[in-house]
Amino acid sequence: MSTAAGGGRYGEDVFRPEEAGEGERIDYGALAYDDTTMARLRALGAGPGWHCLDIGAGTGTVSRRLLDEAGVASVLAVDRDVRFLPDHPGLDVLEADVTARGFSPGRFRLVHARFVLMHLAEHERLVTKLAELVEPGGFLVLGDAVDLTSDRAPGTPYTAVMRAMWQGLRETIGTDVSWVPSYPQLLRGAGLAPVAAEIHVPPLEPGSPISRFWADTWERSRAAMRATGLVDDAAVDAAVRWLDSPECASLSAGLLTAWGRKPAEAGVPG
Structure with missing residues (x-):
């Protein structure tokens, strides 16, 4: 991640890779959302030869x-810090x-980015840039968080802390999820068609991966x-206890996944 709109940096100012447990925090998020992501990528046709x-x-x-699982030909995995990326056949x-x-x-x-652009400025430029990396007939798939703690959401310890988290991350590293529902329009503006989107909201349950993810994320972003x-x-600690209690009844942040297809070149099968 680069310097964000708020002046900070994702990996340097809040979610530092060198801190103990950061890889595990990322994996809790993966456990909550990977099945949904993979189902969409498989549905778009990701498979041999890709x-x-x-x-x-x-x-x-x-x-x-x-x-x-999909049997694609190769994957180039990109990150600003690659310490958590293992050696794996076919993975560059x-x-x-x-x-x-x-x-x-x-x-x-296939070009895929999840929980990336929400932390970065220049959303329209970056969507256009990623669309340029898609070959004709291929897909750009973008996933980011949508905040469900509106003013009408129940006043729970979880809701209060989530609102503080979104505001705190916006003010420190520039995280902004308010624009995420505009993904379909941004994809179409980048020349992709057709475009579509879907939302997955994992259940908050005691001990669930998403509950562990939020507890760890709050600890990282507590300041x-x-x-x-x-x-x-005290409020943050109360929210952590709420996640592990049978009374927990709140909506987690959802994952909005949007995708678009680059038109195939004339005379070339898509």
């Missing part, structure tokens, strides 16, 4: 499943910044959340 680009690959769970690893003007790793049948003035340490 060369794929996985942006912000994290610990490489989607990259590896594309290779092992590139340490790079997707926002860099010179980022141009080639063209791919940023306190700085908003919306919560204190």
Whole structure:
């Protein structure tokens, strides 16, 4: 990730890769969302012969499943910090910044980025840039969080802390999910058609991967959340307990996945 709109950096200022447990935090998110992501990629046809680009690959769970389950030909996994990406047959690893003007790793049948652009500025430019990396007939698939803690959401410890988290991350590293529902329009503006989108909301249950993910994420972002003035340490601790209680009844942030297809070149099968 590059410098964000708020002036901070994702991996340097809040979610530091060198901190103990950061790889496990990423994996909890993967456990919550990977099945949904893979179902969509498989439905779009990801399979033998496909060369794929996985942006912000994290610990490489989607990259590896594309290779092992979908049987794609290759995956190039890209991240600014690649320490969590393992050696794996068919997996190539590139340490790079997707926002860099010179980022141009080639063209791919599938370009996928999940929980990446929400942390970065220049959304329209980046969507257009990623669309340029898709070969004719291929797909750009983007996934990011949608905040479901509206003013009408129940006033629970979870809701209060989630609101503080979104505001704190926006003010420190520039995270902004307010624009995520505009993905279909951005994909169409980048020349892709048809486009479509779907939302998955994993259940918050005691001990579930998504509950563990949020608890760990709040711990990483605790200082940023306190700085908003919306919560204190006691409120964060209460929300963690809420996640592990049978009374927990809230909606997790959802994953909005949007995709578009680059038109095939005239006379070339798509």
